[in-house]
Amino acid sequence: MPGANWAGNVRYAARRRHRPSSLDELRRLVAGSDRVRAVGTGHSFNRLGDTAGDLVSLAGMPATVALDPDRRTVTVPAAMRYGDLAARLHERGYALANLASLPHISVGGAVATGTHGSGETVGNLATSVAGLELVTADGDLLTVDRAADGDTFAGMVVALGALGVVTRLTLDVVPAYDLCQYVRLGLPPEALDAGFASAYSVSVFTDFRGPRLREVWLKQRADAAPPPADWLGTTAADAPRHPVPGMPAEHCTPQLGVPGPWHERLPHFRLGFTPSSGDELQSEYHVPRGAGAAVLAALAPVAHLIAPVLQVCELRAVAADGLWLSPNHGRDSLAVHFTWIADPAAVLPVVTAVEERLAPFAPRPHWGKVFGLAPAAVAAAWPRYADFLDLVRRLDPAGTFRTDLLDRYLPRD
């Protein structure tokens, strides 16, 4: 297990690191520890996954994948990477509704933070979860199911690792499908909403350096007509692109309208290649879906601060859901993402400036990225926040799964 997160900005402070190879070993470990955190693939950018106690990777646990064609679900180990799961599902003729920009992340880690892709009609990755199995603080194994556990289940999916160590997840699957990816250049900002409505999954990239939004990545069903030559006033990219200027397009999934399977088009980045730039920090805020034009206008006065520390900004759409701590709880969302340069001293003041400008939109931060919002603002942005705190008190009364970051944002009293 590496001693730091993927970005290298968080060095894990754990006294002990573990890689159990069986459920019993994990249960004994959790029951015998006063402070435990699970770690996935370490792609988060803050200290959410850190602990001063025992840090546990589940990568050595059995990698059994159980497809249930009748229920249209698949049950997977929490440590499995989406890229590995997707290839196995596709072989059997099945797919997931959506994926994040990278297939390198673990299912358990991504679901815990409400990780998302893009698509006006598609929820974040946690909305595919139909069931969970977790080891709670006393070492017991708790199984919860969407149908049987209703509202409580909705509180337990995006749980930030605060309720226990998730060992297995059951996900909804759909029949496999093919997509084509097109990149268009120079979207007028007033066409943002029309752009999001144009394809199954749409990402808009901008750099705050010009009047137009630099690129639109359209991921559309392979049987849909390609965008017309004058689509929303844009031009077609004539060669494959990487969202981060200067990075090789070879790291990215095929573009130029070449049809291919869902898992080789939905992520921007290919498994086996460095995702994004590899030398970066990230922040992201979810705001109401219709606020795109207003958000761009609100950020314009600080564009001169953003641009020098920005590698790229990505705008995505995510459908509303009912999961208590999901960034998309109860509202269709616009996700406003920033890939920053890897210089915390230069970036953090700009993060503060961005958060001040976004305050009127009740921004909900991505739980796994860099943010500095005041705890009261974070709590006020989620209607079920108090209910989640009650759930934490009930399932983890002694604070076994606490971290400094959770103590700041989920105070115990």
Ligand SMILES: Cc1cc2nc3c(=O)[nH]c(=O)nc-3n(C[C@H](O)[C@H](O)[C@H](O)COP(=O)(O)OP(=O)(O)OC[C@H]3O[C@@H](n4cnc5c(N)ncnc54)[C@H](O)[C@@H]3O)c2cc1C
């Ligand atoms: C290059 C890059 C691109 C990204 N693109 C996207 C994107 O497109 N969309 C998006 O939303 N995010 C994106 N992210 C953020 C990333 O998806 C999230 O931070 C995600 O949580 C990382 O998953 P992980 O497996 O690395 O989890 P980790 O970072 O290892 O852990 C995240 C949290 O989950 C908890 N956790 C992990 N495993 C378990 C478990 N088994 N049981 C209980 N808790 C657990 C940890 O304790 C921690 O709190 C990106 C990150 C990078 C580096």
